Amino acid sequence: MTDSRFDLGIYNAVQVCMNIKEKDRVFIITDLETRFIGEALSRESEKTGALTKTINLENYGERPLTTLPDTLLTDMLDFKPSVTFYAAESKVGEIKMRMELSAKSRQAYTNSGLPAPRHAHMVSITPQLIKEGMTADYIEINRITLEITDIMKDAKIIRVTSAKGSDITVKFNPDYNWVPCHGLYHQSGDWGNLPEGEVFTCPAEVNGILIADVLGDYFSPKYGVLDTPVTFQIQDSLVEKVICENDEIAQEVWKYLNSSENGLRVGEFAIGTNIAVTELSGNLLQDEKIPGIHVAFGNPIGYKTGADWSSEVHVDVVPTDCTIDVDGKILMKDGKFQL
Secondary structure, eight states: OEEEEEEEEIIIIIISSOOOTTTTTEEEEEEETTTTHHHHHHHHHHTTTTTEEEEGGGGGSSSSOOOOHHHHHHHHHHHHSSEEEEEOOOOTTHHHHHHHHHHHHHHHHHHHHHOOOEEEOTHHHHHHHHHHHGSSOHHHHHHHHHHHHHHTOOOOEEEEEESSSOEEEEEHHHOOOOEEEOOOOOOOTOOOOOOOSSEOOOOEEOOOOOOOOEEEEEEEHHHHSSSSEEEEEEETTTEEEESSSSHHHHHHHHHHHHHHTTTTEEEEEEEEOOOOSSSOOHHHHHTTTTSEEEEEOOOHHHHOOOOOOOOOOEEEEEEOSSSEEEETTEETTTTTEOO
């Protein structure tokens, strides 16, 4: 499973994106399905001289772990990491556990006065993604991401359309933050996905039709690139209807979004900036970084965006080949930036 591109992707994750050095303490959370990548991250970290510890989620209980095991949090905090990785498969209901781990660990570091680790989130990571999105030039992705952030920070209205029929209008709250996810996480408390490349916020209002080819959370490993797209009808930032030729998928998505307060509410609007990603893989972790947009229903990641509400679900959806109009100027045409 290893080759020069896999090795480059692992090197980028450890030494470029997370900037791991000999002084670091690296805590890697993985599982049996993803152990191969967890061990590769560990070996690359050890090459730098950093003290490294790898744990399997299965050691803390039967999957899915829908609540955070106290022993997992204790083991992580006792190790006092300066860098953490979460490289494990997404399971139904585990997003709540991951949110809890993130919130409780941040609070613990705040209470202790210790610097928070920088964190790489690699949910459902695969060797394919290591060889594709992780081999990108992250210096260039950082540059593009910051350029897009500068454009978006004053945006008032965006219209997104696509040949497949997506047509949404998005308005923004000037009090909410646009968050650049550039992939270079070198400072204490920095946090991001790998592969990386996006700019996101919590929108004030979304209306229209969104037609998605990839779904997030556990739907991503279950369905990959959808055989038939899923259509979301959105009114006043709430999903009013989910439509798919495969009605079982539509019903499953509708039920899941309704399983938590605010699950039907649009919590994220994002623009992907990883120009190395040119086609869908079926894996949300990478596909949401493809140049274009994605929207998430549920949790608005309020501690970053500034949104004052929450949800226990967060389901990203990815349309393709989008045209993006920002306050009357074309930012993207059919999936290609017009910078």
